[in-house]
Structures are given as C-alpha cells and as structure tokens.
Amino acid sequence: MKNTVLKFGGYGLILGAVIFGLALTFGNSLSYSAQEIIGYGSIVASLSFVFFGIKHYRDKVNDGKVSFGKALLLGLLISAFVGLGVGLIDYLYTTVINPDFAQEYLAKTLESYETMYSGEELAAKKAELTKQMEDYGGSGFMAALMFMTVVLIGLIISIISALILQRK
Numbered sequence: 001m002k003n004t005v006l007k008f009g010g011y012g013l014i015l016g017a018v019i020f021g022l023a024l025t026f027g028n029s030l031s032y033s034a035q036e037i038i039g040y041g042s043i044v045a046s047l048s049f050v051f052f053g054i055k056h057y058r059d060k061v062n063d064g065k066v067s068f069g070k071a072l073l074l075g076l077l078i079s080a081f082v083g084l085g086v087g088l089i090d091y092l093y094t095t096v097i098n099p100d101f102a103q104e105y106l107a108k109t110l111e112s113y114e115t116m117y118s119g120e121e122l123a124a125k126k127a128e129l130t131k132q133m134e135d136y137g138g139s140g141f142m143a144a145l146m147f148m149t150v151v152l153i154g155l156i157i158s159i160i161s162a163l164i165l166q167r168k
Contacts, residue, residue, distance in 0.1 A: 001057060001061070001070075001074065003061075004053055004056055004057040004061060004074065005053070005074060005077045005078055005081070007053070007056075008049045008050075008052060008053030008056065008078050009049070009053070009077060009078040009080070009081030009082070010081065011049050012046045012047065012048075012049035012050070012078055012079075012081055012082035012085070013046075013081045013082055013084060013085035014085065015045065015046045015049070015082075015085075016042065016043065016046030016047075016082045016083075016085040016086045016089075016150070017085035017086065017088065017089045019042035019045060019046065020039060020042045020043070020046075020085070020086045020089050020090070021089040021092075021093070023035065023038045023039055023042055024039075024089065024090075024093045024097070024098075025093070025097060028098075032105065032108060032109070040153075042086075043082070043086060043149070043150050043153055044153065044157075046082045046085070046086070046150075047078075047079060047082055047150070047153060047154050047157045048157075049078055049082070050074075050075040050078045050079055050082075050154060050157045050158050050161055051157070051161040051164075051165070053074055053075070053078045054066065054071045054074050054075055054158075054161050054162065054165045055161075055165055057070075057071075057074055058071070058165055058167060064167060065167050065168060066165060066166055066167060067166060067168065068162045068163065068166045069162075071158070071161065071162035071165055071166055072158050072159065072162045074158075075154065075155075075157065075158025075159075075161055075162060076151070076154065076155060076158050078154070078158075079150065079151050079153075079154020079155065079157070079158060080151055080154075082150055082154060083146070083147040083148070083149075083150035083151045083154065084147065086146050086147065086150050087143040087144065087146045087147035087150070088143070090139075090142060090143045090146040091139055091140065091142075091143035094139040094142055094143070095139045099139075102133055102142075105133075106129065106130065106133045109129060110126055110129065110130075113125050113126060113129070
C-alpha cells in the first residue's frame with residue numbers, strides 16, 4: 001500500500017503543482033472567476049490519480065480485491081499528497097512570485113462589489129471582506145486552506161472511487 005500511495009500520490013503532487021502553478025503564473029490576465037475555474041479543474045485533474053491509485057492497488061498489488069475502507073484510506077492519502085503540492089505552490093506564489101496577491105484580490109473584489117451593491121449594503125460588504133482579508137489573508141493560512149480544500153475534494157473523489165472499485 002505504501003508504494004502505491006507514494007507512486008500515485010507523487011504523480012498527483014507533481015501534476016497538481018505544475019498545473020496549479022502554471023494557472024497562477026499565466027492566468028493573471030484572466031478574471032478571478034476564470035482563474036478559480038481553472039484552479040479547481042487542475043485540482044480535479046490531479047486528484048484523478050486517486051482513482052488510478054486505488055485501481056492499481058486492487059488489480060496489481062492485492063489480487064483483485066480491495067475493501068471500501070482500504071480504498072478510502074488509499075484515496076485520502078493520495079489526496080493529501082496532491083494537497084501538499086497545491087498548498088506549496090500556493091504558498092510560493094503568494095510569498096515569492098506575487099506577494100501582493102491578497103491586496104490585488106481585495107482591490108478587484110471591492111471594485112466588483114460596487115457594481116453589485118449600493119449604499120449601506122455596499123459599505124457592509126466592503127467592511128466584511130476587508131476584515132476577512134486582514135484576519136485570514138496570510139500566505140500560510142491561504143496555503144493551508146488550499147490544502148484542506150484539495151483534501152476535501154479528494155475525500156469526495158475517494159468515496160466515489162472506493163464505491164466503484166471495491167471488490168471482496
């Protein structure tokens with residue numbers, strides 16, 4: 001099981017880091033909505049190794065059998081590797097490549113709020129977002145949040161894969 005997790009988790013880590021890094025670096029001209037879609041797409045593509053890792057373990061390592069619990073555990077461990085890759089790239093991006101990302105995001109979002117809200121509602125939304133960015137805008141927190149997001153999406157993919165691939 002360890003070799004399968006290292007192999008497929010490593011593949012997912014590399015793919016996640018490369019695709020997510022490219023999306024962050026070269027997606028600057030895109031809107032934040034488009035960047036978000038590309039980011040989630042890269043996460044899901046990287047997490048495809050969950051399915052392939054469980055299938056490999058079942059077919060090549062464990063004589064065609066894998067329980068739901070073992071498949072779920074394999075999937076979560078592979079997801080953690082992918083999350084590590086995406087989290088590391090996110091941290092590098094927000095500390096080295098674009099250290100002003102949080103301020104740029106805040107400015108763009110506040111600008112978009114002006115077209116969606118007005119009056120007191122606009123002021124309340126601006127104050128709320130500004131407070132959130134002050135509280136949570138650090139690179140370490142953002143990287144940890146990306147890690148947790150990837151693992152949560154990986155949990156869903158792991159459950160689906162385990163249900164499909166389990167054999168007793």
